[in-house]
Amino acid sequence: MAAFVNALHQAPIGEAYTGLSSEELDRRIAAAKERLGRDLVILGHHYQRDDVIAFADHRGDSLKLARIAAELDARYIVFCGVHFMAETADILTADEQIVVLPDLNAGCSMADMAAIEDVEVCWDLLTEQFGDTIIPVTYVNSTAAIKAFVGQRGGLVCTSSNAEKVFAYAWAQKKRILFLPDEHLGRNTGAAFGLSLSEMAVYDPQEMALAYPHGEGDPRLILWKGHCSVHQRFEPHHVHEVRRRYPGIRVLVHPECRYETVQLADACGSTEFIIRTVKQAPPGTKWAIGTEHNLVNRLAQEHPEQFILSLNERICPCLTMNRIDRPHLLWALENLVAGTPHNVIRVEPEVARWARVAIDRMLALA
Numbered sequence: 001m002a003a004f005v006n007a008l009h010q011a012p013i014g015e016a017y018t019g020l021s022s023e024e025l026d027r028r029i030a031a032a033k034e035r036l037g038r039d040l041v042i043l044g045h046h047y048q049r050d051d052v053i054a055f056a057d058h059r060g061d062s063l064k065l066a067r068i069a070a071e072l073d074a075r076y077i078v079f080c081g082v083h084f085m086a087e088t089a090d091i092l093t094a095d096e097q098i099v100v101l102p103d104l105n106a107g108c109s110m111a112d113m114a115a116i117e118d119v120e121v122c123w124d125l126l127t128e129q130f131g132d133t134i135i136p137v138t139y140v141n142s143t144a145a146i147k148a149f150v151g152q153r154g155g156l157v158c159t160s161s162n163a164e165k166v167f168a169y170a171w172a173q174k175k176r177i178l179f180l181p182d183e184h185l186g187r188n189t190g191a192a193f194g195l196s197l198s199e200m201a202v203y204d205p206q207e208m209a210l211a212y213p214h215g216e217g218d219p220r221l222i223l224w225k226g227h228c229s230v231h232q233r234f235e236p237h238h239v240h241e242v243r244r245r246y247p248g249i250r251v252l253v254h255p256e257c258r259y260e261t262v263q264l265a266d267a268c269g270s271t272e273f274i275i276r277t278v279k280q281a282p283p284g285t286k287w288a289i290g291t292e293h294n295l296v297n298r299l300a301q302e303h304p305e306q307f308i309l310s311l312n313e314r315i316c317p318c319l320t321m322n323r324i325d326r327p328h329l330l331w332a333l334e335n336l337v338a339g340t341p342h343n344v345i346r347v348e349p350e351v352a353r354w355a356r357v358a359i360d361r362m363l364a365l366a
């Protein structure tokens with residue numbers, strides 16, 4: 001009988017797993033994968049540790065993994081990523097397929113910044129003020145409940161790969177976008193469209209109020225005050241410092257970084273864009289990259305012909321992504337082998353139905 005889980009609570013997996021040697025972990029993970037054969041697919045986000053991503057059947061960013069999940073017919077999908085990604089996989093797969101997150105503590109601090117109750121309050125306030133002129137758009141880094149909220153109100157999901165396309169669609173429907181939960185991705189995408197900062201307002205869920213940091217106006221874009229605790233730590237002074245230390249270096253950042261940092265960078269784009277840009281660069285190119293630490297290190301290892309470092313070398317990896325380690329992966333796989341799946345991610349059917357509407361609107365734009 002599968003243990004279905006809605007709340008994030010990871011029981012300790014015990015010494016029997018955490019005390020294993022590196023060789024034993026690799027050997028038993030490989031053996032469990034072989035036992036499960038075609039019943040199992042392991043999906044790995046690019047921000048995962050090297051020793052976990054080594055076991056992924058597919059690697060990708062959120063958009064790529066969502067598309068892959070939608071095509072899979074495996075009985076078990078083990079998602080090496082964070083909670084909202086596993087929820088998305090559950091929404092996109094058939095009812096009889098089982099999605100497992102190896103450690104339930106692998107959440108996303110950004111997704112947690114938009115609670116459904118707070119978003120409902122915000123929506124009531126905004127619609128009272130602006131009437132029926134708003135379409136909600138949520139970054140894929142959000143809970144299934146937020147995706148469903150958006151889907152029920154004519155809105156849709158976006159990822160960092162397709163945010164511009166989604167914004168273009170949304171503004172064709174309504175005058176204003178409410179974008180959540182990442183103010184930086186929203187601001188950077190609005191700016192890429194030529195919106196001035198004075199056309200953007202910020203909704204603070206703590207204050208339950210709109211702020212106009214660049215002059216009160218008639219906002220086209222309302223940004224939920226949320227952020228990624230990793231990407232927000234790449235600041236403008238890091239760009240100045242790295243250029244002073246390494247003349248000729250190119251600065252490549254993710255759009256979850258602050259607007260001021262993105263404005264100084266040579267290029268900005270999604271995780272897949274960053275990987276592609278580095279792959280296509282000529283040998284000898286120097287890069288300072290503003291994204292998650294594990295990915296930057298992996299790019300440096302895979303491209304010794306280029307010089308690659310983190311834009312902020314004192315930054316930590318994403319701590320929640322790093323919750324997924326080999327002991328938890330092995331524990332999850334051996335539970336599947338035993339026929340007792342643990343950490344099964346199941347989204348409530350009504351929530352899943354509306355979240356799917358919001359996701360499908362995005363996928364239809366591709």
Ligand code: SF4
Binds near residue numbers: 082107109228292318
């Ligand atoms: S890197 Fe940021 S957005 Fe991505 S999972 Fe970690 S906290 Fe969430």
